[in-house]
Amino acid sequence: MNNSEIKNSLKLAAQLMELHGENPFKTRSYVSAADVVGGLDAELSTLSTDEILAIDGIGKGMATNISGLLERGSFDNLDKYMEMTPAGVVEMLGISGFGPKKVAVLWQEGGAETLEQLMELCLQGKVASLKGFAEKSQETLKAAVAFLISNQYKEKYGNIDQAIANLVSAIEGLKEVQSCSESGQMRRRMEVIDLVEIVVAAEDFDALRTSLNALQVLSEEEKKSGPTTWYGRHVGIKAPLKLHLTSLDKFVQRLVETTGSVRHINMPIADQVTIKSSLIRPFESEEELYQSLGMKYIVPELREGLKEIEWAKNDQIPALIExxxxxxxxxxxxxxxxxxxxxxxxxxxxxxxxxxxxxxxxxxxxxxxxxxxxxxxxxxxxxxxxxxxxxxxxxxxxxxxxxxxxxxxxxxxxxxxxxxxxxxxxxxxxxxxxxxxxxxxxxxxxxxxxxxxxxxxxxxxxxxxxxxxxxxxxxxxxxxxxxxxxxxxxxxxxxxxxxxxxxxxxxxxxxxxxxxxxxxxxxxxxxxxxxxxxxxxxxxxxxxxxxxxxxxxxxxxxxxxxxxx
Ligand SMILES: [Zn+2]
Ligand SMILES: [Zn+2]
Known part of the structure; x- marks a missing residue:
């Protein structure tokens, strides 16, 4: 865990304690510890226990909590409150403008244990009559919950790019793997990611699948996987993960097909010709593919189906900033x-x-x-x-x-x-x-x-x-x-x-x-x-x-x- 993750965990603990009506002094000690961690120069993971104890504002109990976070991603007190709280209520703590006390009312008086139930409560107009709420705050809450629901499986690119780069190297290191690359939204550098895609070339998909499932960060959802796809989750990442399994000779085809947006690969280039319709034979490289269509190479981040095909056909791709x-x-x-x-x-x-x-x-x-x-x-x-x-x-x-x-x-x-x-x-x-x-x-x-x-x-x-x-x-x-x-x-x-x-x-x-x-x-x-x-x-x-x-x-x-x- 890095400092900002530790800070967030301590803050979460404070919110949970407030939610459960804990002693405010105890709650506040977590908030101030989170602030101390947020202001540190050195990463806590590089410090010894004694060095952590020597930090101003970190007492013995808090140092133990931090060790827990560093060693296993949690600590006893956090575990205790997480167990007492439905997952949906924990998510409600992320609604901006509504603190733990308000969430406690929504949960205990309103009976909402998931975001969907909370939305239902708003739609029925029942939130307005709860203690501390009114028509106006119900409307604000409704909008905030709708936003959270629509974003619950999304990640900011900058939150996950390191983890995905590490995953790609880990996959590249598997003995079955001949080639591997990120594709899809990640490769296009979308600001928000709701599906992480990676293309993996191997000869033996069964052996590859076994090796993938042995990676600790991955967990497969077999029902959603197919003969040439692995679908599942990466620990700590809300967006689902889809691996496209392919033979090496089709690697470039799969990469182009999954990197571009649907609009990009289906955009007409000439009569009856699209990128998708051209992916019927193997290519040595992506450059070769675009060239074969009479176009300049289009970098992944431009493959959105906007003006890039026109640009590439007329040799007008801007010299993108570096x-x-x-x-x-x-x-x-x-x-x-x-x-x-x-x-x-x-x-x-x-x-x-x-x-x-x-x-x-x-x-x-x-x-x-x-x-x-x-x-x-x-x-x-x-x-x-x-x-x-x-x-x-x-x-x-x-x-x-x-x-x-x-x-x-x-x-x-x-x-x-x-x-x-x-x-x-x-x-x-x-x-x-x-x-x-x-x-x-x-x-x-x-x-x-x-x-x-x-x-x-x-x-x-x-x-x-x-x-x-x-x-x-x-x-x-x-x-x-x-x-x-x-x-x-x-x-x-x-x-x-x-x-x-x-x-x-x-x-x-x-x-x-x-x-x-x-x-x-x-x-x-x-x-x-x-x-x-x-x-x-x-x-x-x-x-x-x-x-x-x-x-x-x-x-x-x-x-x-x-x-x-
Ligand atoms: Zn500023
Ligand atoms: Zn500003």
Whole structure:
């Protein structure tokens, strides 16, 4: 288990204890231990028991719990409460906006033990009459439960890519296996995965199946498996897993067939010809297949059945952006607000990784919960940036802010303070419950504010967890085109917002995008990888990406934007 999994387990224990009406002091000790774990630099799995005991805020009992998590993925107290709680009720604890006490009412008074039963209760209007609920909260709950039900077998790509890469290597290592590759949604780098697919070539499928079933992380659901498929689960992953078993000579055919979306493989290429209809003979490579159809090779992440076939036929596939095209890192937090590392640490690490510049944008004053910067903090930070810039030159830190977009669409400081920044990321963090008109108007007002440089995480969505507020994407993109406001592709694997499906429209309108990690700690920079994957899906090239600009280019860009005010 890594620290974030340990943190989540401790939090879950706290929620379960509250659900069962445990002593609040006991409950709180788990919450604070979870916070301590979340703030650690070192992975707990690399520490000795004595070292864990020496951590401030971790007592003896908690250290034992942590050892349990590291050794067997659980601990006695957690086991005890899990046993007392129906699985569906545990899932209810994940409904945002409804704490354990509310869940206890839904379960004990309402009688709901599964999400489906809870939905039924909402539909019958019975939740509104329960203690602490009303018509309005019943509606909110209904929407949240519907979202959870539709997402209960889905995973964020960034949550499972490591585990699946490990699985692919484990399968490759089996003696029966001749070739193996991920395919399907994983290979297309979809932001949310509801089916993990892998293609495996072997001669003897029976022997292969036996070896697969001997892998500890896998469990087969035999009823859903077939003669050439293995269907089942990977421990700890909610999305089901489907392995396509094939002979080596048909490996490329199976790979192409299962990688592309249904639309992609069925898209007409010529009269009566599709990719699917062409998979009737063996191919040496995927390149050979696409070439045989008179097309350029199409990378997996583009195989969605959108414009890629047209592009490939006319040799117009965009030169998709690469990791090496990223020259700087924008939208990052430091200990000035809710970041884990200091401005200096964030800057030095960024420079060490070879980037030319860092855009720091801590939270603004209204975001009190995130330690938003007051006027005096802004001045203090800008002074430190000045000093660091002298020391670290030619590396440069740009002074920015992630300004809350207030309820009326205005930004979060006086004109004078706003003018003091090199760039401003404008984002919504509160009052997320909006209809499309209200949300769009709020964003439009921020976009037309001359101080806004970048529109941050456009819809506020949290993948698989919370739907974003609805926005009129076209209106927003067109306003950004008019004002030259850059649209962020928030690269956090939890967000990946703006959705990549709108990148093409933004490019068509001449809007620039920016792959921003929204890093709250040094290793948060790594999230740019996930932003890059979806940016490529949307067809983004380096020339349309803000943080692909060199330092002189982006300096000029920020200055010009400021002059236009
Ligand atoms: Zn934000
Ligand atoms: Zn942020």
């Amino acid at each position: 990791m090496s095209d990223l020259k700087g890192i924008l939208h990052n937090h430091s200990t000035y607000s809710d970041g884990k590392h200091t401005l200096r640490q964030m800057a030095e690490h960024c420079r060490q990784l070879g980037y030319e510049y860092l855009g720091i944008s801590d939270h603004s004053q209204t975001a009190v919960y995130a330690g938003g910067l007051q006027d005096a903090d802004v001045a203090r930070q800008q002074e430190e940036i000045k000093q660091l810039n002298e020391e670290l030159a030619p590396f440069k830190i740009f002074s920015g802010i992630e300004s809350d977009i207030l309820a009326d669409g205005s930004l979060d400081y006086s004109e004078e303070i706003l003018s003091s920044f090199d760039f401003i990321v404008a984002s919504v963090h509160s009052g997320l419950n909006m209809d499309v008109k209200k949300a769009t108007d709020r964003l439009l007002k921020a976009i037309y504010n001359p101080h806004t440089t970048i529109l941050g995480h456009m819809t506020g969505r949290l993948l698989v967890q919370r739907e974003g507020y609805p926005v009129d994407h076209k209106a927003i993109i067109e306003a950004c085109a008019e004002t030259r406001v850059v649209i962020e592709i928030n690269a956090s694997p939890y967000r990946l917002d703006m959705d990549w499906r709108w990148i093409d429209y933004a490019l068509e309108k001449g809007v620039k995008l920016s792959i921003n990690p929204d890093a709250h700690r040094m290793d948060g920079y790594q999230d740019m990888y996930y932003g890059l994957q979806v940016a490529r899906k949307g067809g983004l090239t380096a020339k349309d990406n803000l943080n692909s600009m060199s330092l002189p280019e982006i300096t000029a860009f920020f200055e010009q934007k400021k002059k236009k005010k």
